[in-house]
Amino acid sequence: MTAQPDASPPAPVDVSLGIGKLVVPSLIGGLVALTLGIYGRLHHPTGVVENLAGFTSAGYAKSWLATIATVFAIVQVSSALVMYGKIPRVTAPSWIGSLHKWSGRIAFLLAVPVAVDCLYGLGFQTYSTRVLLHSVFGCLFFGAFSVKMLILPKRGLPGWTLPVAGAAVFTLLVAIWFTSAFWFFSTFGLHR
Amino acid sequence: MPLPDRPIFGCEWNRNRLDCVLLGMKLNMPLVTLLAGLALGVGVLIVSMLGPSSAASASGYGATSTASATGAVKPAPASSASGGGASAAAPATTPASTPATTPASTPATTSTTAPATAPGTVPAATASVPTADIPPKADYVARTNSGGGAVAISVHAGKAVAYMCNGHAVAAWLKGTAKAGKLELTGKNGARLDVSYRTGKATGSIMADGTKYSFSAPLVHRGSSGHRPPGLYEATATVHGVKIKAGWVVLPGGGQVGSVEYFADSDVAPTAQAPVLNLTTGTAQYDGVTLVASLISGLTGSGF
DSSP states (O other): OOOOTTOOTTOOSOHHHHHHTTHHHHHHHHHHHHHHHHHHHHSOOOSOOOOOTTSSSHHHHHHHHHHHHHHHHHHHHHHHHHHTTOSTTOOOOTTHHHHHHHHHHHHHHHHHHHHHHIIIIIOSOOSSHHHHHHHHHHHHHHHHHHHHHHHTTOSSOOTTHHHHHHHHHHHHHHHHHIIIIIHHHHHHOSOO | OOOOSSOSEEEEEETTEEEEEETTEEOOHHHHHHHHHHHHHHHHHHHHHHSTTHHHHHHHHHHHHHHHHHTTOOOOHHHHHHOHHHHTHHHHHGGGGSGGGGGGGOGGGHHHHHHHHOOTHHHHHHTTOOGGGOOSEEEEEEEOSSTTOEEEEEEETTEEEEEEEOSSSOEEEEEEEEETTEEEEEEGGGOEEEEEEETTEEEEEEEETTEEEEEEEEBOOOOOTTSOOSEEEEEEEEETTEEEEEEEEEOTTSOEEEEEEESTTSSOOOEEEOOOOBTTTTEEEETTEEEEOEEEOTTTOTTO
């Protein structure tokens, strides 16, 4: 990870300087994850979560919101693959950037109320492996998402940073979905 | 300082992209996304705190406090620091050594084997039993015919309570009425008990967590003094801020099957194996906390 002083002229960007730009966003992301985890641990969970009209229970409302968020996240990752030219024989259409941004924004904004309900109603819990993993992934997700949003406008970062940040955010969201909505639907049945 | 002739805040579409401007400066959209999420989160939090369910939250809280008070919870310093992960596993392993919960090792097959044995031929046979035989105060316990579970039914002066668990992931508390030779009890997540009963026996089926279990439960007679009698036991406590509710079906031979639910007041109540209920003291150790179990008895009316 060190800069190569004898690099050829077409690579004027100092790689170590680029990496340095990750420090502050990473610290903020870590702080976000820690804050959520500490709040979830210290706050006394009410055990009562808000329901949404049209759903059998709050558990179903949350599971469906999380599922829709995950679907948008899949759109996000697919559009990123197209933008990076990783899908053979597919050229990126002009609207792919908008699709990428808006699928991400929608997924994030759908995940937020679910997370607040979890933290407020249920808290950070450790009583089973699933629940522990879900709690940890949930906190890490918002930390990782913050990092990605903070490094997005930065120029001069190494090319791998955005894909790695995006992959981390996506992987965490899918892990969250598997340890919550998937478990919920397979335990209580798939309906509204 | 001259006033900007552009709007103080505005967003506009430029070739498929949204640009937002604040005080003449183009905004960093990812940051706007983050802040929008933060604002939404704070908004949802405030709604949760002030919204219509705040009364329910408050009462849930109250119930939790009283439960922990009556449950004589003894805090253990070690458990609070180490968290539930490692220590929660400890009580889960102990019951395996007692003969009472041996069937609990079979719940993996529950969903496949139980429906096959579920058909309600037995209740149909007893449906026409005259109602005059029904004791107004009675307790019934039995193992279910499949799935390694057990069921307890308590009837007291027209009211009835039932509990079914498999010593693992299945637990259901049901309430209802007892009349005309029929008990019809319901509980959370579609739990339902249909039973025909007469003196000495309650026969029928119970639906819990989407699986139907059939049973034929004899009337419970008082146990020998010094030991807790067979029947239905419950205990609630607050462990690490989580309200847990444990239930045990204690069988006439001294065997027992118990499950514990987390977030007992919510519709999301994950369930696991309960610690062994000591039938001499009527207590169980859960994650460093002493659970004091109380008997729900139709015969004496306790717990009704």
